[in-house]
Amino acid sequence: MRPGAVLGRLAVPAAVLAAVAGSFAYVGAVDPNEPGHYPVCPLLRYAGLYCPGCGGLRSAHAFVHGDLLTALHDNALAVAGYLAFAVLWIAWAARAARGRTPRIALGTMHLWSLGVLLAVFTIVRNLPFGGLLHP
Numbered sequence: 001m002r003p004g005a006v007l008g009r010l011a012v013p014a015a016v017l018a019a020v021a022g023s024f025a026y027v028g029a030v031d032p033n034e035p036g037h038y039p040v041c042p043l044l045r046y047a048g049l050y051c052p053g054c055g056g057l058r059s060a061h062a063f064v065h066g067d068l069l070t071a072l073h074d075n076a077l078a079v080a081g082y083l084a085f086a087v088l089w090i091a092w093a094a095r096a097a098r099g100r101t102p103r104i105a106l107g108t109m110h111l112w113s114l115g116v117l118l119a120v121f122t123i124v125r126n127l128p129f130g131g132l133l134h135p
Contacts (some may be wrong), residue, residue, distance in 0.1 A: 009096045020085070020089075024060060024063075025064070049126050050134060051122060052077060052118045054125075055074035055075035055134075063082060121133070
């Protein structure tokens with residue numbers, strides 16, 4: 001196996017990782033807790049409801065700065081997403097390095113489960129007893 005071939009196969013996973021790392025670096029440098037840096041969630045502004053992504057930027061900012069408890073408080077589902085991305089990226093890069101095509105086959109049940117998880121998370125965080133999930 002030639003080293004140039006391995007590097008060529010890792011180009012796309014490396015580019016994706018660079019884009020994600022750049023995004024996290026930007027959010028880590030530009031504090032979303034200060035008003036005026038990022039747009040306000042339209043659902044929160046006009047309906048007063050937290051969407052599944054509300055608090056995601058604050059969560060990413062805290063995650064970048066190593067404050068895991070604050071990141072979990074701001075958006076626990078986003079932190080789970082960061083970790084899921086890391087695991088999937090490692091699997092993708094390992095398969096690419098070996099010359100295998102990436103295999104992430106999401107079936108109907110996976111997609112429905114993800115949709116139900118997002119819906120339940122959204123509903124619970126907007127109920128009075130879901131205050132721990134408020135950003």
